[in-house]
Amino acid sequence: MKLIKSIVRPNKVDDVKDALARLNISGMTVTEVRGHGKQKGHTAIYRGKEYNVSLLPKMEIEIVVPDSIADEAIKAIVQAARTGEIGDGRVFVLPVLESYRIRTGEKES
Amino acid sequence: MNQADTAWMLIATALVLLMTPALAFFYGGLVRSKNALNTMMMSYISLGFVGIAWALLGYSLALAPGSNWLGDTSMALLNGVGLAETGAVVPLTIPHALYMAFQATFCIITAALISGAIVERMRFSAYLVFITLWSLVVYAPMAHWVWGGGWLADMGAWDFAGGTVVHVNAGAAAFVAALVVGKRTDYGGTSILPHNVPTVLLGAGLLWFGWFGFNAGSALAASPIAGLAFVTTMLAPAATLVVWTFLDILRSGKPTAVGAATAIVVGLVAITPAAGFISPMSAIALGAIAAVPSYLTLIIRAKTSLDDSLDVVAAHGVGGTVGALLTGVFADMSLNGLFNGALYGNPNQVLIQGAAVLTAIVYSGGMSFILLKVIGLVIPLRASVSDEGTGLDITQHGEEAYLHTGGASSQVHGA
Numbered sequence: 150m151k152l153i154k155s156i157v158r159p160n161k162v163d164d165v166k167d168a169l170a171r172l173n174i175s176g177m178t179v180t181e182v183r184g185h186g187k188q189k190g191h192t193a194i195y196r197g198k199e200y201n202v203s204l205l206p207k208m209e210i211e212i213v214v215p216d217s218i219a220d221e222a223i224k225a226i227v228q229a230a231r232t233g234e235i236g237d238g239r240v241f242v243l244p245v246l247e248s249y250r251i252r253t254g255e256k257e258s
Numbered sequence: 259m260n261q262a263d264t265a266w267m268l269i270a271t272a273l274v275l276l277m278t279p280a281l282a283f284f285y286g287g288l289v290r291s292k293n294a295l296n297t298m299m300m301s302y303i304s305l306g307f308v309g310i311a312w313a314l315l316g317y318s319l320a321l322a323p324g325s326n327w328l329g330d331t332s333m334a335l336l337n338g339v340g341l342a343e344t345g346a347v348v349p350l351t352i353p354h355a356l357y358m359a360f361q362a363t364f365c366i367i368t369a370a371l372i373s374g375a376i377v378e379r380m381r382f383s384a385y386l387v388f389i390t391l392w393s394l395v396v397y398a399p400m401a402h403w404v405w406g407g408g409w410l411a412d413m414g415a416w417d418f419a420g421g422t423v424v425h426v427n428a429g430a431a432a433f434v435a436a437l438v439v440g441k442r443t444d445y446g447g448t449s450i451l452p453h454n455v456p457t458v459l460l461g462a463g464l465l466w467f468g469w470f471g472f473n474a475g476s477a478l479a480a481s482p483i484a485g486l487a488f489v490t491t492m493l494a495p496a497a498t499l500v501v502w503t504f505l506d507i508l509r510s511g512k513p514t515a516v517g518a519a520t521a522i523v524v525g526l527v528a529i530t531p532a533a534g535f536i537s538p539m540s541a542i543a544l545g546a547i548a549a550v551p552s553y554l555t556l557i558i559r560a561k562t563s564l565d566d567s568l569d570v571v572a573a574h575g576v577g578g579t580v581g582a583l584l585t586g587v588f589a590d591m592s593l594n595g596l597f598n599g600a601l602y603g604n605p606n607q608v609l610i611q612g613a614a615v616l617t618a619i620v621y622s623g624g625m626s627f628i629l630l631k632v633i634g635l636v637i638p639l640r641a642s643v644s645d646e647g648t649g650l651d652i653t654q655h656g657e658e659a660y661l662h663t664g665g666a667s668s669q670v671h672g673a
Binding site: 158163164191193194195202206234 | 292444447448449644647648652656657658661
């Protein structure tokens with residue numbers, strides 16, 4: 150099992166969700182996050198003072214998938230979330246040791 | 259000069275001015291958080307630009323004597339608009355300058371209403387130019403026709419507080435603006451949900467409060483008619499809210515909060531042309547009837563590709579039309595002292611009201627189309643696709659509505 154953590158533009162979440170749904174991956178956790186990579190942020194002006202807002206709003210999408218479809222899922226996410234501009238985000242892939250379903254307590258594989 | 263009248267009109271003017279910030283909260287809550295400030299600014303900015311345009315020229319074009327078709331420039335730059343009674347313009351017992359201010363608040367909110375059709379994608383500069391010119395080219399002539407002794411008034415069309423001048427007018431402009439500016443890039447595909455329903459409810463509540471100034475103030479005196487308009491403004495939206503609640507339950511099993519806020523606005527719009535002309539019981543009937551066409555329009559509109567984002571057409575266009583027509587049904591001369599409607603033996607009045615509505619739709623729709631096309635030659639009407647994706651708060655204003663991470667920013671050195 151793999152945990153795929155994707156940090157994407159907020160307006161790309163629906164596209165990524167649709168792309169994953171086409172692979173029959175339906176479960177996911179989405180979190181509003183802020184951060185930055187190479188993107189510089191933007192200048193905000195409040196009452197005559199200029200601020201550089203370096204942490205920009207992003208969305209983090211977490212999915213857990215069997216190893217066999219991880220590559221396919223990653224490819225789908227990258228394709229759906231890409232605009233080609235700086236600030237498109239990142240995909241991180243982590244191994245998952247174990248997974249339990251809380252309702253039944255059973256261990257999933 | 260009458261002190262009671264003056265006191266009431268001072269309050270009424272302040273109440274109507276409050277409706278524009280109220281509209282900002284109503285509209286602002288309905289959009290996504292990345293466009294909250296931009297949407298609210300579209301209302302607030304009207305207080306400045308349209309307010310000034312009105313004082314410099316709009317008031318004179320609308321309410322100076324002029325011809326049957328348009329005022330003139332004799333009162334431009336508020337020439338002759340002083341502390342004495344209005345005199346020839348409309349015989350009132352309040353200072354002329356106060357009457358000008360009262361009328362200004364109407365023009366300001368009418369222009370701001372249009373923004374609901376084009377939020378989340380229109381370029382702010384183009385919008386600003388559009389509403390400022392629109393207030394002079396579309397609103398002022400229409401106000402003259404109905405309230406400035408123009409041809410619609412001569413024809414016998416009655417509009418107590420602006421069902422046609424304000425709401426049908428804004429609704430027609432909104433329809434055209436949604437069409438010309440085009441739909442949001444992600445319209446139809448993704449879920450576009452209101453980001454803050456509590457501010458929608460706050461806005462609707464404050465609109466109702468301000469609307470007492472709008473309608474009861476349109477009596478232009480502290481008179482029994484002002485009292486009548488106040489009562490009808492309380493009862494009609496109440497009836498709309500009740501019917502709307504049942505429609506919501508019929509359709510989805512649950513009464514919705516956004517639905518309740520919408521119902522209040524629809525009821526207020528519908529009673530506007532009739533407020534000082536019909537009985538309180540007729541107002542209940544009018545408000546109840548008005549719920550249905552607007553409710554249906556909302557449902558049908560959502561299935562089309564017309565991205566009238568915040569449903570200005572359904573609430574103001576359709577609500578205003580229904581109100582104007584029903585004014586011609588319920589008007590009671592024993593109360594208003596001016597004219598009867600169909601229920602009191604004057605069926606012809608409905609046709610006259612219909613003609614005025616049709617005129618507003620054709621004129622406002624046509625002129626708004628031309629205006630947008632001309633502005634589009636100079637300034638692109640839309641924000642760029644990438645700006646639209648990022649959100650208009652950051653890209654148009656350099657601000658964010660909700661910035662929780664204080665540590666995320668640093669002051670630019672030397673600024």
